[in-house]
Amino acid sequence: MIKTYPINKGVNKPMEFKGFQAQYIAYMGIGLLGVLVLFTTFYLTGMPMLINAIICGLAFATLYSKVYALNRTFGAYGMMKQMALRQVPRAIKLRDRRFLLNLKKSTYL
Template sequence: MEYNVNKGIGKSVEFKGLKSQYLFIFAGGLLSVFVLFVIFYMAGVDQWICIGFGVISASVLVWFTFRLNAQYGEYGLMKLMAKRQHPRYLINRRNSRRFFLYPKRKEVAHA
């Protein structure tokens, strides 16, 4: 089998429909599931529980990653994260008359 990972120069990385950051989320998630599987197995948890955990969590990860990819698109998840960084509105509690009044000058004392 031959898998094309990149389709050309200047285009984002794509593998089996997953684009850009979703591919990294997918790979990192599978790596973390594998590490947790090994930790549970080395801690003495029953092997069938470890296998069940690995299969179920990997399946949920695959489903969730492809769902995010379909819902937000290539750059939508980054846009959503950037939108959460900005405030919804700005509050200015100063009186609006201050825009129309000139500030009073301080008098200089002569010695």
């Protein structure tokens, strides 16, 4: 009896939903919750429904366009890479040789 096992071909692919990849799905979800809270706040304060719908619709359209632009610009991991690259110093300045001499004496190397 030969057993066959299905092969999952999408193991290392980034998660994707409706064109949004990786962390942008979370950004979209958090933004939608924000728009929902905005809508609820306006509704409970007594704002007319038409104005409320227009404001929240514009907020959602802006959110969607900005997150989609980030997704298209950076891709799945590009924004995280760019934020990490900002943390790397452009140059290391040494004012004297003591640091290098201490490196030579240290047991870490």
